[in-house]
Amino acid sequence: NAGVMQNPRHLVRRRGQEARLRCSPMKGHSHVYWYRQLPEEGLKFMVYLQKENIIDESGMPKERFSAEFPKEGPSILRIQQVVRGDSAAYFCASSRYSGAGTEAFFGQGTRLTVV
Amino acid sequence: QQQVKQSPQSLIVQKGGISIINCAYENTAFDYFPWYQQFPGKGPALLIAIRPDVSEKKEGRFTISFNKSAKQFSLHIMDSQPGDSATYFCAASNVGNQGGKLIFGQGTELSVKP
Numbered sequence: 001n002a003g004v005m006q007n008p009r010h011l012v013r014r015r016g017q018e019a020r021l022r023c024s025p026m027k028g029h030s031h032v033y034w035y036r037q038l039p040e041e042g043l044k045f046m047v048y049l050q051k052e053n054i055i056d057e058s059g060m061p062k063e064r065f066s067a068e069f070p071k072e073g074p075s076i077l078r079i080q081q082v083v084r085g086d087s088a089a090y091f092c093a094s095s096r097y098s099g100a101g102t103e104a105f106f107g108q109g110t111r112l113t114v115v
Numbered sequence: 116q117q118q119v120k121q122s123p124q125s126l127i128v129q130k131g132g133i134s135i136i137n138c139a140y141e142n143t144a145f146d147y148f149p150w151y152q153q154f155p156g157k158g159p160a161l162l163i164a165i166r167p168d169v170s171e172k173k174e175g176r177f178t179i180s181f182n183k184s185a186k187q188f189s190l191h192i193m194d195s196q197p198g199d200s201a202t203y204f205c206a207a208s209n210v211g212n213q214g215g216k217l218i219f220g221q222g223t224e225l226s227v228k229p
Contacts, residue, residue, distance in 0.1 A: 004158075033215060042121075042204055042219040043159065056216055091158055095215045102147075104215045106158035 004094050005074075012113045019079040019086070021110045029089030032075045033099070033104060034067060049075060065095040070073035082114045117142060119207050121220025128227050134192040136223045138205035141186065145207040149217070150179065150190050153202045162203070163190070195227045 005024040013019050025032050030051050035043040048056040050071035060061040060067070062080075079086055089111045093104040121138045128134045138148075149164035165172045165179040165188065178191040183217045190197055203226050206217040 006158075023125075031215060033217075035217075035219075039184060042221045043217075045216050045218065054170050093217075098210070098215055102215045103149075103161055103164070104217065106151075106160065108158045112178070 002104050002111070004092055006090075006092050006107035006110050008110060009108060010111050012115060013082050015083060016113055018115075019082050021077040021090050021092075021112070023038045023077070023092030023094075023107060024114075025092075026089040026105055028066050029094035029096050029105075031095045031098050031102075032069050032074045032079075032094075034075075034077050035091045035093065037091060037109070039088075043091060046077070061087055079112075084114050087112055087114045094102075117218055119205060119218050119220045121205050121223060122225060124221065125224045126226070128195045128225065130195065130197060130227055130229050132195050132227075134195045134199070134225055134227070135189060135220075136203055136205070136225070137188045138185065138207075138220050139185075140207050140218075142209070143180070143186070144209045144219075145218075147186050147208045147210045148179070148181065149206050150177075151204045151206060151219075153204065153222075159162045159204060172184075195225075197227045197229050200225055200227050 002039045031069045032049045034046040045059040047067045064080045066078045089109045091109045093106045095102045119140045150162045151159035152162045153159040161179045174194045181188045202222045205220040
């Protein structure tokens with residue numbers, strides 16, 4: 001049973017380009033969470049999605065960032081017109097349920113560098 | 116009110132010693148408190164978790180102590196080993212209302228010296 005798969009592992013983008021980060025949850029998991037980790041900081045919640053629905057996007061920047069989790073295929077975190085401040089590690093986590101004691105499993109992350 | 120404060124920021128312990136990392140929270144609606152371990156270049160991995168209806172949970176060398184009235188919880192690593200050297204994050208969530216959304220502490224970089 002493969003874990004949470006994120007790709008690419010490393011992504012370099014020039015300022016103004018678009019970044020697309022992909023996350024395939026564990027088999028049987030329908031809840032996906034995206035987190036951002038800046039250097040020397042903890043993980044910050046960005047967005048929580050279930051299949052075809054955004055449940056909580058309270059941590060998403062108001063502009064340039066969007067996320068989706070289609071019926072088929074991986075979850076996508078999209079960053080338009082990237083700026084240097086977007087450079088960070090982006091982690092995806094998935095869980096089977098959203099109820100009590102739910103364990104979230106994390107992927108290896110995508111390290112985005114904006115040059 | 117959504118913050119989780121973690122200390123210390125870094126910790127150096129001799130092999131065989133006890134590592135202690137502390138966290139404090141404000142939101143009394145939190146009802147799930149996991150600890151994650153992260154090695155460089157890897158994603159966080161769940162180490163141990165506790166619910167507020169118990170004051171202590173032990174799994175092998177790892178123990179969580181939970182003080183509901185003080186709104187604090189801590190991770191104790193007994194007989195610390197060099198392989199335990201990693202960054203540790205405490206977290207909290209209100210599982211009933213917000214699913215698995217986790218609020219993380221700032222992290223503690225643990226170094227265990229041989």
